[in-house]
Amino acid sequence: MKALAFVAVVAAVAVAAATAAPPPPPPPAAKVAACNTAQIGLLAPLTGAYSSVGRDQLAWATQALGAFNKANGTHYTLRRGDTRLVPKRAQSLASAFAADKSLLATIGPAGSQEVSAVGSVLTRAGLPAVLSSATSAVLSGGAYPTISRVVGSDAVQGRSDAQFMVEKLHAKKVLIVDDAEPYSELIATAASKTLTANGVQVVRRSVNQTVTDFTAIINAIPKGTSAVFLPWQVASNAELFAQQLQEQGVATKLLGSDGLDTAQFAATGAYVSSFARAVRGSRFGPTAYVAAQVIATAYKAACADGKATRAELLGSIRAVRLPQTLLGIAVTFDRYGEVPAARFYVSQIGSGGKRRLIW
Numbered sequence: 178m179k180a181l182a183f184v185a186v187v188a189a190v191a192v193a194a195a196t197a198a199p200p201p202p203p204p205p206a207a208k209v210a211a212c213n214t215a216q217i218g219l220l221a222p223l224t225g226a227y228s229s230v231g232r233d234q235l236a237w238a239t240q241a242l243g244a245f246n247k248a249n250g251t252h253y254t255l256r257r258g259d260t261r262l263v264p265k266r267a268q269s270l271a272s273a274f275a276a277d278k279s280l281l282a283t284i285g286p287a288g289s290q291e292v293s294a295v296g297s298v299l300t301r302a303g304l305p306a307v308l309s310s311a312t313s314a315v316l317s318g319g320a321y322p323t324i325s326r327v328v329g330s331d332a333v334q335g336r337s338d339a340q341f342m343v344e345k346l347h348a349k350k351v352l353i354v355d356d357a358e359p360y361s362e363l364i365a366t367a368a369s370k371t372l373t374a375n376g377v378q379v380v381r382r383s384v385n386q387t388v389t390d391f392t393a394i395i396n397a398i399p400k401g402t403s404a405v406f407l408p409w410q411v412a413s414n415a416e417l418f419a420q421q422l423q424e425q426g427v428a429t430k431l432l433g434s435d436g437l438d439t440a441q442f443a444a445t446g447a448y449v450s451s452f453a454r455a456v457r458g459s460r461f462g463p464t465a466y467v468a469a470q471v472i473a474t475a476y477k478a479a480c481a482d483g484k485a486t487r488a489e490l491l492g493s494i495r496a497v498r499l500p501q502t503l504l505g506i507a508v509t510f511d512r513y514g515e516v517p518a519a520r521f522y523v524s525q526i527g528s529g530g531k532r533r534l535i536w
Contacts, residue, residue: 208483208484209480209481209482209483211483212479212480212483212484212485213249213250213251213252213253213476213477213480214251214252214253215252215253215254215279215281215476215485216253216254216255216256216279216280217242217253217254217255217256217280217281217282217283217284217469217472217473217476218255218256218258218274218280218282218283218284218285218306219234219235219238219255219256219257219258219283219284219285220258220260220267220270220271220274220283220284220285220286220287220291220295220306221234221235221257221258221259221260221284221285221286221287221465222259222260222261222262222287222288223235223257223259223260223261224259224261225261225262225263226261226262227261227262227287228261230262230287230310230461231259231260231262231287233459233460233461233462233465234284234285234287234309234310234461234462234465235255235257235465236462237459237461237462237463237465237466237469238255238284238465238466238468238469239255239469240466241465241466241467241469241470241473242254242255242469242473245469245470245473245474246473249473249477251473251476251477253473253476255284255469256274256280258270258271258273258274258283258285260285260286260287260288260291262287262288262291263291264288264290264291264293264294264295265294267286267288267291267294267295268294268295268298271283271286271294271295271298271299271304272298274304275298275299275301275302275304276302280304281304281305281476281479281485281486281487281490282304282305282306282307282472282475282476282487282490282494283304283305283306283307284306284307284308284309284465284468284469284472285306285308285309285310285311285465285468286306286308286311287309287310287311287461288310288311289311289312289313289315289316290313291311292306292308292311292313292316292321292324293313293315293316296316296320296321296324297321299321299323299324300321300322300323302487303323303487303488303491304323304487305323305324305325305472305487305490305491305494306323306324306325307324307325307326307327307468307471307472307494308324308325308326308327308328308468309326309327309328309461309464309465309467309468310328310452310461310464310465311326311328312326312328312329312330312331312333312334312435312452313330313331313360314330314331314332314363316330317330317332317513317515318513319512319513319514323487323491324514325471325494325495325510325514325515326514326515326516327464327467327468327471327502327504327508327516327519328452328453328464328516328519329452329515329516329519329520329521330515330519331360331363331364331367332363332364332367333367333519333520333521334364334367334408334434334435334450334452334521335363335364335365335366335367335368335369335370335371335408336367336368336370336371337450337520337521338364338368338406338408338432338434338450338521338523339367339368339369339370339371339372339375339377340371340375341432341448341450341523341536342368342372342377342403342404342406342432343371343372343375343377344536345523345535345536346403346404346430346432347403348372348377348403348404348430349377349378349401349403350377350378350379350380350399350401350402350403351372351377351378351379351380351402351403351404351405351406352380352382352398352399352402352404352405352406352429353365353368353369353379353380353381353382353405353406353408354381354382354383354384354394354405354406354407354409355381355382355383355384355408355409356383356384356385356386356407356408356409356410356411356414357383357384357385357386358386358410360408360410360436361408361409361410361434361436362383364408364434365381365406365408368406368408369381380399380402382394382397386409386410386411386414388414389414389417390421391417391418391421391422392421392425395418395421395422395425395427396425398427398429402429403429403430404429404430404431404432405422405429405430405431405432406432406433406434407431407432407433407434407437408433408434408436409433409434409436409437410436410437411436412436412437412439412441412442413441413442415433415437415442415444416441416442416443416444418431419431419442419444419447420444430446430447430448431444431446431447431448432447432448432449432450432523433447433448433449433450434449434450435449435450435451435452435521437449438450438451438460440530442526443526443529443530444526445526445527445528446525446526447525447526448523448524448525448526448535449523449524449526449532450521450522450523450524451521451522451523451524452464452521452522453504453522454504454505454522454534455524455532455534456503463503463504464504466503467499467502467503467504467508470499470502471494471497471499471508472490472494474493474497474499475490475493475494475496475497476490476493478493478496478497479492479493494510494514495510495512495514497509497510505522506518506519506520522534522536523535523536
């Protein structure tokens with residue numbers, strides 16, 4: 178009787194233990210499916226003065242994920258954060274993203290000042306971000322280890338614009354006028370180095386952003402100057418410069434940096450550079466599309482074993498290889514998260530301010 182009782186007790190304990198044991202892990206396919214259903218952050222100015230930028234980024238990133246999901250059987254969606262291009266607001270939203278452990282990556286923010294504001298937040302949380310429009314050179318060189326970007330820096334812009342003047346304008350002498358601000362001075366210096374290395378004579382001038390009468394500078398343009406380069410951010414000033422150049426009868430080619438890539442600068446015949454070529458009339462959209470492609474590709478690779486972490490996703494982002502993209506270049510990353518093939522594009526302004534891509 179005692180033996181039977183003991184057996185009965187053992188059996189009961191075994192049944193209870195079996196009942197209390199955790200369920201077996203899901204099969205690999207189920208784990209991968211769960212990992213492939215995730216949100217990707219988007220920090221962009223969806224309302225406010227710069228909402229046109231954010232709407233473009235949202236629409237194109239959504240389109241990219243839709244195409245990727247259809248082709249790969251994934252279910253990635255966007256979690257929106259409306260920064261309004263305000264650094265403090267971007268920082269608050271980035272903190273919320275960082276606190277959500279289920280969010281493993283984000284696109285943006287859009288502006289360089291925003292990125293500077295959120296960089297330390299992303300770094301502390303180990304949250305990867307892929308930038309699609311912030312070009313400040315301050316963000317280069319691994320300043321924020323979890324940040325990558327699909328566009329070139331302002332230093333790349335200076336070199337790229339200089340190469341355009343060499344290859345397409347066949348410049349022999351160039352006047353560079355900066356506006357005494359860091360953005361402008363950095364681009365001017367980078368352009369000057371590339372031009373000089375290619376045997377082009379460079380003359381440097383500087384003018385404050387408050388100045389609107391450029392007669393003295395125009396009258397002092399050296400004879401034989403092939404082109405004038407304005408790496409400015411105040412488009413209305415550049416428009417005045419172009420008008421005064423014409424009034425003085427100075428026949429030289431005029432090139433502006435991406436800070437002048439707005440409707441306010443519409444000088445017929447002038448050139449303007451941009452971090453992306455326009456696709457269906459949009460510049461900010463295509464780069465957001467590629468940023469979404471990068472993260473989705475990395476997410477799928479990280480989910481191959483059925484799970485993913487922020488650190489794993491960062492590694493997968495840096496390992497992404499996109500041979501062809503809407504940017505017209507192959508997208509791969511160096512150890513700092515920069516795209517070695519990144520370049521700037523140049524359009525010529527026609528009548529009515531219409532732009533035509535020429536380089």
